[in-house]
Amino acid sequence: MIILHLIGIGTGNPDHLTFAAAKAMNAADLILLPRKGDAKSDLIDLRRAICAELLTNPVQIVEFDMPLRDDRHDYVGAVIGWHDAIAALWMEQITARLPDGGTLALLVWGDPSLYDSSLRIAARLPDVEVRVVPGITSIQVLTAAHAICLNDLAEPVLITTGRRLREQGWPDGADSLVVMLDGHCAFQTLPAEGIDIWWGAYLGMPQETLAQGPLTVAGPEIIQRRAALRQAHGWIMDIYLLRKRGPV
Structure with a gap:
């Protein structure tokens, strides 16, 4: 046995x-x-x-x-x-x-x-x-690192992959997305206006790196930092949460 x-x-x-x-x-x-x-x-x-x-x-x-x-x-x-x-x-x-x-x-x-x-x-x-x-899960470590709630009040969260986000765009029916297994920063294929991002790499490790903010501003910064980190360490594990900003 x-x-x-x-x-x-x-x-x-x-x-x-x-x-x-x-x-x-x-x-x-x-x-x-x-x-x-x-x-x-x-x-x-x-x-x-x-x-x-x-x-x-x-x-x-x-x-x-x-x-x-x-x-x-x-x-x-x-x-x-x-x-x-x-x-x-x-x-x-x-x-x-x-x-x-x-x-x-x-x-x-x-x-x-x-x-x-x-x-x-x-x-x-x-x-x-x-x-x-x-x-x-890395989802829990990401939200803890940023001290945020995973979902908006009484709203759902959809968990997906970079591949699906890149090929199919933002899924219907969810204002919050957790994106895993994304080796190519698929968020850059989205219309960035009105979206916030919370990103983390090497979560829970000594080299943990975080970034967050409006996707229009934080997105290009994350792309550059991710490339530099991958070059420095030879590998990278990262995850991010995307959320559509509600009307003010």
Whole structure:
């Protein structure tokens, strides 16, 4: 019997992990840590730091190299193939490290249920019981960093991706948008007048960077700062909230 714990670790700050997350880590027989290349070495370092700080039991830790996703026009097909390859790597490690069964833990950025595919990948594994330990999301860390409410009074919020915002524009029915997984500053494709933005990069980390204001003013500044940060660190994780300004 293999039990797989998908543990939400927030934005990489050990302080963001719950007691339940720490218990699940210490109860594991094996923790797998993915390596994503030299450009994102900070990410594996953060996972190592979390293990060093929170593990009090002798848990086996194994690092593995993540496969690369095909950069092709068929985005969905490329992602499905990528997920298949990741599942095969997980299964390879399970077979080699837990031949008689046991508990495996994977540390997932944010929460495993929100714009993360660990649950979809885990569904490919035969005879594995999946359990989820929820984590703080980057949305929560963003609103906390700016000390703002996620939504206007009695109003909804729509969570979307940079790709969809770029391809389909502002969705109908929402005045507030949270935009995740945006590598190309999709907000610059919108008519900026009357929109405010709250942006954050490396949230919860020592290099956390914030910006906010009218999109007409803050947008160009964010584009420049984001490019400089990516150049300096070799990678970037960011998220932002957009809100249409109501009539004065």
